[in-house]
Amino acid sequence: MLRNVTDLYRGNREVLRETYIPSRLPHRERQIQQVAEVLAPVLRGDVPSNLLIYGKIGTGKTAVVAQVRQDLQRRTDLPSQVSFITVNCGNLDTAYSLLQTIGNTFAATEAERIPTGWSLDRVQASMRQLLDARGGIRILVLDEIDRLVARSGDGVLYTLSQLNTELQSARLILVGISNDLKFTNNLDARVRSRLNEEKILFPPYDAPQLQDILKERSREAFKDGVVDAGVIERCAAYAALENGDARRALALLRLSAEMAERDRAKRITSDHVVRAKSRLEQDIIVECCRTLPPHCKVLLYAILQSFERRRERRDGVLTGEVYESYTKLSVRLGLQPLHARSISNYLSELENLGLIRATIVSRGRGGRTREIVVDVPLNETLPALEEDPLLAPLGRPRPSGQRLLTNFDNPNRSGPTI
Ligand SMILES: Nc1ncnc2c1ncn2[C@@H]1O[C@H](COP(=O)(O)OP(=O)(O)OP(=O)(O)O)[C@@H](O)[C@H]1O
Ligand SMILES: [Mg+2]
Structure with missing residues (x-):
């Protein structure tokens, strides 16, 4: 028989939320x-x-x-x-x-x-x-x-x-x-x-300190024996690599529990942490897109749209095509389009953030240009950008559950560096 989904928690699941103020702050x-x-x-x-x-x-x-x-x-x-x-x-x-x-x-x-x-x-x-x-x-x-x-x-x-x-x-x-x-x-x-x-x-927390923080929180949040050995250690190790960020460690534990709930599992396992980590990375990508400067946002949106139009084709879009659609979108939004050179800088910035990848391709007599491949999940990122007040006028209704294929879904891709 399926267990009740709230079985993992001792009581209030808010204990794992960022807004919760714990009674003790270990290592502080x-x-x-x-x-x-x-x-x-x-x-x-x-x-x-x-x-x-x-x-x-x-x-x-x-x-x-x-x-x-x-x-x-x-x-x-x-x-x-x-x-x-x-x-x-x-x-x-x-x-x-x-x-x-x-x-x-x-x-x-x-x-x-x-x-x-x-x-x-x-x-x-x-x-x-x-x-x-x-x-x-x-x-x-x-x-x-x-x-x-x-x-x-x-x-x-x-x-x-x-x-x-x-x-x-x-x-x-x-x-x-x-x-x-x-x-x-x-x-x-x-x-x-x-x-x-x-x-x-x-100072940043190291992995053992993050483990202590998570152990304390999970004692408050979960029933005894619900968290498998290794779960806390994995969450802490990951967050320690991410600058010793306790918020990241807690988010990972919270999402791991949500993954376990979704599976109607009796325990939170390392496998849930692995899945939670990839989910968290997607959330971070979405958050990263939201905080880009306005023109950079329009540019990213232009790239994602061009990519979406290609649906399941995995080849990239060329810089000229991207610049053209960026310019059109800017005009529609009442923005003065930036010069191609600035856009080229923004392309490098998006690449540094791990949101896109650009490779130089030879166009025969046409010289060399850059081909851009999207490295984020379109079905998460496009709607997130469309919710942005700047880009909202461009938004279109999207059928729910629509899944679009990008390079992000390719397990061999090199992961985002953010
Ligand atoms: N020592 C600790 N023990 C328990 N929980 C902690 C501890 N340090 C941080 N946290 C939790 O981690 C999360 C992030 O902490 P906090 O918001 O205080 O970080 P911050 O340094 O203010 O970060 P930012 O610079 O991003 O604002 C919060 O949910 C907080 O409760
Ligand atoms: Mg703060």
């Missing part, structure tokens, strides 16, 4: 203590130093800060006028929206809220007034701070880092989190020194 005890020490002066009502936390992706930066925040907020001796504001800068487009978000945290009434459409100076002044009206020590966590600077420069950090000189009764502490280790290099010297008052580096 030192960093937790360091962050807590930097912020400890708030317990005496004193103003702590600004702090910059940096480390590669999935090294527990966001989780550690969330844990320290939670620990502090649970303390009965935390002065009532100390609070945290956590902003994920990855979700904000502009300096305006950051200042507006901070200010509105302190707006007591609808009338006090900062609307959209004001001048930046006015938003800044209003935010300052709102902070001062409430007083206290406010700890502003700017997660993914590097993305804010990449998008809108360091002007807003200058404003925030010197705000304490203008505030009367409130104090603002900055805790920046970055996964770009070199991000401070391009900051204005004054901003850099203010932000860098304290800094903590999060």
Whole structure:
């Protein structure tokens, strides 16, 4: 008889989701203590130093800060006028929206809220007034701070880092989190020194550390005896190769469990991990496509479409044909097409990302050109690109379950390098 599909789990499967905050963070005890020490002066009502936390992706930066925040907020001796504001800068487009978000945290009434459409100076002044009206020590966590600077420069950090000189009764502490280790290099010297008052580096996890993290999580998530020997080790080894990213390790374990469920299996086996890994790589490809610059996205879309038109033929498309359809698509989208040289650079970028492969072919008297082969699954990637707001006007309804053959489905292909 088939077992119930929820049999693998002890209870709440959310335990394996990225949003879940575990009660313990193995191998981050030192960093937790360091962050807590930097912020400890708030317990005496004193103003702590600004702090910059940096480390590669999935090294527990966001989780550690969330844990320290939670620990502090649970303390009965935390002065009532100390609070945290956590902003994920990855979700904000502009300096305006950051200042507006901070200010509105302190707006007591609808009338006090900062609307959209004001001048930046006015938003800044209003935010300052709102902070001062409430007083206290406010700890502003700017997660993914590097993305804010990449998008809108360091002007807003200058404003925030010197705000304490203008505030009367409130104090603002900055805790920046970055996964770009070199991000401070391009900051204005004054901003850099203010932000860098304290800094903590999060090193990548190695395979044994990732195993500990996964073991703890799987004890919470799965029933006893459900995870086969070797499963955790494989997930950890794979993620250790991917820069020691705990997020990747957890995603692999979560997907392995989903594969087992799909099979209605009683246990999660190494075979499920192998399948999960290939699924995860596809998801990563889709994610990678979503984050390409606009023209590069249009170019990739043009290539995929040309390839799709060829259906099951495995030969590639030529650069000239790609350029022509890229130009047509750009015009349809109201974009000024880029020059062939820029497109050639983008082709190299797509190749470096492992999304396409280009080989030089001789066209007899016609000289040499590049033939492009797609290295991603069309049936995943095309719809994902069509969902992108930039490309949505080009989208077409697609019959569900349609499977298109690309080189990705060829087991002999050289795998994507992302
Ligand atoms: N030491 C740990 N123990 C348990 N879970 C962890 C640990 N470190 C990270 N994780 C988990 O791994 C995932 C990624 O961690 P987190 O989001 O903190 O990484 P990050 O360093 O902020 O990455 P990014 O730079 O990409 O934002 C989260 O789900 C988190 O709960
Ligand atoms: Mg993070």
